[in-house]
Amino acid sequence: MTGPAAPWALLAELTHACPLHCPYCSNPLELVRRSTELAADEWARVFTEAADLGIVQAHISGGEPLLRSDLEQIVAAAHHAGVYTQLVTSGLALTADRLGALVGAGLNSVQLSVQDADRKNSDLIAGRTSFAAKERAAGIIRATGLPFGLNVVLHRHNLDRLAQIIELGESWGADRIELANTQFYGWALRNREALLPSKEQLDRAKRTVADHRAKSRGPELVWVLPDYYEGVPKPCMGGWGARSITVAPDGTALPCPAAYAMTDLRPPNVRDHSLAWIWQRSEAFDAYRGTEWMSGPCSECPRRETDFGGCRCQAFALTGDASRTDPACALSPDHHLVRDRAALAGGEAGTAPDFVYRRPGGARRATADQEG
Numbered sequence: 001m002t003g004p005a006a007p008w009a010l011l012a013e014l015t016h017a018c019p020l021h022c023p024y025c026s027n028p029l030e031l032v033r034r035s036t037e038l039a040a041d042e043w044a045r046v047f048t049e050a051a052d053l054g055i056v057q058a059h060i061s062g063g064e065p066l067l068r069s070d071l072e073q074i075v076a077a078a079h080h081a082g083v084y085t086q087l088v089t090s091g092l093a094l095t096a097d098r099l100g101a102l103v104g105a106g107l108n109s110v111q112l113s114v115q116d117a118d119r120k121n122s123d124l125i126a127g128r129t130s131f132a133a134k135e136r137a138a139g140i141i142r143a144t145g146l147p148f149g150l151n152v153v154l155h156r157h158n159l160d161r162l163a164q165i166i167e168l169g170e171s172w173g174a175d176r177i178e179l180a181n182t183q184f185y186g187w188a189l190r191n192r193e194a195l196l197p198s199k200e201q202l203d204r205a206k207r208t209v210a211d212h213r214a215k216s217r218g219p220e221l222v223w224v225l226p227d228y229y230e231g232v233p234k235p236c237m238g239g240w241g242a243r244s245i246t247v248a249p250d251g252t253a254l255p256c257p258a259a260y261a262m263t264d265l266r267p268p269n270v271r272d273h274s275l276a277w278i279w280q281r282s283e284a285f286d287a288y289r290g291t292e293w294m295s296g297p298c299s300e301c302p303r304r305e306t307d308f309g310g311c312r313c314q315a316f317a318l319t320g321d322a323s324r325t326d327p328a329c330a331l332s333p334d335h336h337l338v339r340d341r342a343a344l345a346g347g348e349a350g351t352a353p354d355f356v357y358r359r360p361g362g363a364r365r366a367t368a369d370q371e372g
């Protein structure tokens with residue numbers, strides 16, 4: 001029987017609980033309740049099935065996965081299944097003992113997030129005092145010798161400090177810095193007016209990255225493309241149902257972490273089906289696979305096997321129809337939805353509206369909490 005090629009990555013969202021409140025969070029607007037989270041033995045089954053399916057690496061993520069008291073057990077299960085693990089963490093509450101236990105359980109690498117090189121602004125973006133804890137966490141991670149990635153989501157409030165952000169990553173000893181321009185769905189779409197940078201900010205930032213790449217032997221820089229100004233869509237997720245599976249805290253399986261928002265998708269759940277069935281047989285994973293579903297300019301376009309029509313979540317979020325061409329594409333009949341918004345961005349960062357912070361059960365406008 002022929003079927004889709006095997007996936008290679010699993011995003012395991014262990015919990016949506018998180019001490020931070022970032023206004024661009026990739027979690028859904030409706031966060032999954034803790035009482036419905038998969039137990040460690042259910043995650044163990046998921047990792048075994050993932051390995052059988054061909055998955056080689058898992059991002060152990062959230063929310064904040066350190067809030068799971070059984071995290072060591074979950075990491076050990078992935079390790080025993082033969083899956084490479086990366087802990088994706090805010091670093092809050094990370095101690096040397098906890099990380100030592102995770103390394104003992106088989107953890108392979110860590111990705112730490114930071115919001116800005118400027119302490120005050122980092123705390124403001126995170127919605128609470130957190131920079132000092134991240135600085136401590138970086139030292140703890142570095143001391144283990146594990147591969148260490150730093151992730152920074154970029155937007156109008158930190159792009160002008162990109163050089164300092166790269167220097168921060170170097171001084172913290174990161175092997176790799178992911179410079180992730182904000183992708184506008186979920187919480188980020190809700191905060192789009194506050195977060196969207198100007199074209200001039202992005203042009204300066206691109207030059208900064210090019211300069212560092214040319215002269216530095218420091219950390220690898222990964223530049224995640226912003227798509228509002230390029231006129232060319234990103235090959236989102238490497239294609240729908242092509243490379244990875246997201247499993248949400250309650251077992252919902254999605255072809256993309258932002259696909260929660262597609263109200264007509266009917267995603268399967270690992271509590272009801274094996275990962276193999278979900279990958280090979282479920283409607284949700286097949287819905288936008290390949291190119292046959294395409295209509296409009298994509299169906300005849302020479303780039304259709306390169307960018308797969310762009311981002312399905314963005315098409316859904318902006319047009320209400322996930323099968324339309326991504327409005328980020330200049331050929332899309334909906335391109336004005338992106339172009340007109342981008343034209344409005346700019347001016348001084350201080351003139352942007354307040355953030356609507358991510359919070360369970362509701363949002364709150366900008367004022368950072370104090371560390372509790």
Ligand code: SF4
Nearest residue numbers: 297298301304309329
């Ligand atoms: Fe990509 Fe479709 Fe735009 Fe062509 S028309 S560049 S396939 S999004």
Ligand code: FES
Nearest residue numbers: 236256311312313
């Ligand atoms: Fe879901 Fe692009 S974010 S397909």
